[in-house]
Amino acid sequence: MAEPSPAALQGGLLLSGGLRPVQPGGVVLAARGVSKNFPAVRALVAVDFELKAGEIHALLGENGAGKSTLIKVMTGVYERDGGDVVLAGRIIHPAHAGEAQALGISTVYQEVNLIPTLSVAENLMLERQPGRFGFVNWRRLRADARQMLARMGLDIDVSRPLGGFSVAVQQLVAIARAIALNARVLILDEPTASLDREEIDLLFAVMRDLRAAGLGIIFVTHFLDQVYEITDRITVLRNGQLIGTYETAELSQIDLVHHMLGRQLESASHRRKRPATGAPAADLVSVRGLGRRRLMEPLDLEVRAGELVGLAGLLGSGRTETAKLIFGAENADCGEVRVAGAAVDTSSPRRAIRAGFGFCPEDRKVEGIVPELSVRENIILALQARQGWHRPIPRAEQQRLADQMIEALGIATPDSEKPVGQLSGGNQQKCILARWLVSSPRFLILDEPTRGIDVGGHADIITLLRQLCDEGMGLLVASSELEEIVAVADRVAVLRDRRKVAELSGEAVTRAGIIEAIAQ
């Protein structure tokens, strides 16, 4: 089939000539056996997906499931390696997002891609400003913009800059822009991630209206409650494969969570046996009502000396947010952190380090290591920060600590002067661990300690974590891998939709137990 020019497609669309009109309930957009490979990764494996006109369809899956790849293939951001994308009965080959938009597939991302310094009206009308000879007809521009927003029940001053409005309003403006381009399919990629409840209600009202008007809406979200509140059907992907498409009303939450995480045999418990010491150790760190609006509901959490507490939950449930709040990398707006019974100020990472905290972040490339610095320099970073920069650690002492850690953790590096950026992922992670160990924290927070690390490194790090507990340190480990949590944790705090929903301990710490807690 010859590639039709975008202009021809747009013309055809406007006249409804090239594309058959789709009745409500008919399939408006479909992926048939779509595959996409990246170097070393099969991101999508023969995935089928169908979106009906007049439905809201949730696209769900954990990290790496292939949600965004599927969306990008359907909107022309990526070229597919196999299969077909069918819009209203016709196979399409959009070459970029603009072409997909001209065909009627519009996408609104979580991060609003509009221009905050321009007025709302200009944002809505930017590429089709009315006027002639290059001059802008301001009156008509504002009137058209007002009309576009009125369709969504939004009445705001369109001449004010967009950046002055809340994220929710910006989101709605982005949607108004998207559907004004004769959209038949609207893709919303995590639109609710930074909205509060009233704003979500406003967005949902608009989504229901659009559904009633016959639009097909794909809704990507991490919030299970919202899935059940607004969607008609659910498609679950896992590891690039289609798990299934279900009617929302007929799928129980526990089945949904099982579909997302995968049903695996309960592995034999590797769980540490806590030495039965009679009276439980006193709380080392206790978190009381710590939270931040729009980020995390207030939560309580205790970690005792020599105990490893796991943070479990689906993607987007608030694991990383909790870790950062406790360490002061995000500012809490309520609650407090107590260490050994006394309140401590953890309003910044620096203060938290002074209080004896350590934090290994999730994205070690961005937030953890300094790749250009040597292994030695990376290892002494936190200790030096804790001592204050006016009291430098003598070079010989630095060398001793670095050599000791390289040996103790088995960091595979020819010498302590190699830039950390040149080491493998597992060894980088060990360097970050070493950094906190030399500053001997009382309490160490690890976010996804084994992500991107090969099997051997994985086992090393798990063993290390256990040793640290045995030495009396308190550990908080956030992980998306339930097996890992089950293997190492004494106690597990289960998060869902940015809330702590359960706490499991002892024999209750099993994969099934955690899934049940998430789905309850």
Add this chain to the structure above:
Amino acid sequence: MFKSFFSERTLPLAATILVCLALYGWGMIQYRGFRDTLVLGNLLTDNAFLIITAIGMTFVILAGGIDLSVGSMIAFVGVLIAVLTRDFGFHPLAAAFVALVIGSLLGGAMGWLIQAFDIQPFIITLAGMFFLRGMAFLINLDSVPISHPFVDAFAAFRIPLPGKGWLSASALVMLAAVAGGIVIAHFTRFGRNVYAVGGDRASAALMGVPVGRTTVRVYALSGFFSALGGVIYAFYTASSYPLAAVGVELDAIAAVVIGGTLLAGGIGFIAGTFIGGLIQGIIQTLIAFDGSLNSWWTKIVIGGLLFTFIVMQRLLTRSFVGLRKAA
């Protein structure tokens, strides 16, 4: 209407106008001579080349860039006009036309380099600054008088104002340039695209704004306006000197920022730049009227004003949700 006038975008402009009126008012209270239109006429004339140059700079900064080559452009254009009229028998107007075309082309070339190779505008226009200053010296090492009946007539032209003041030809050209700048910025699609590119480059590209073309045109426009500034400067002083207008690029940037344009781009007004240029002139005049103060006090006061305005901008951008770029 009143409410929307004092929105986030117009607040810096309102502050600029207020500062301008306060300074002028203070001068009128302090000094009898300040009350005459003679001061106003002189302000418009003496700062004409600076304000014209700053208009081009406003477009560049609105689009999120910077142009350091404008001061050298003024000197280069002056020398070029002087040599063309003296040695090649050009009419000064024809020489000015050649200078404007060359200025626009050079500006556009810098814009193309910035755009095509994705290079910091700072460094490209810094190169342009050295290049043009060098070219000015290459053409002529010394000061050259421009003697031509037209230039004499240009310098002598005046429209009387009520009182003792008068509007010079320089001032009239400058006022026309300001009007032209306002039309381009606020009433053309190109102007809106400039604001869009400066507000968020990546989003603008996603929304179908021709980012590359807009960038090239913005620098061409700055080349044009700085060349026009150079023409006015040459006609006004009836001479040219390769070391003329050293540091004017920084005065122009100061006029733009004091005029309420966001250094990060996306927000600002040509009218603000006009007033920003006037404020610099008023401060200079006030210090001259005082008589006891060293003229370098002008720089100190302008420095202080700049500090104030930059901090104000920072506070303002913070209130914007979703503004990803740092100011």
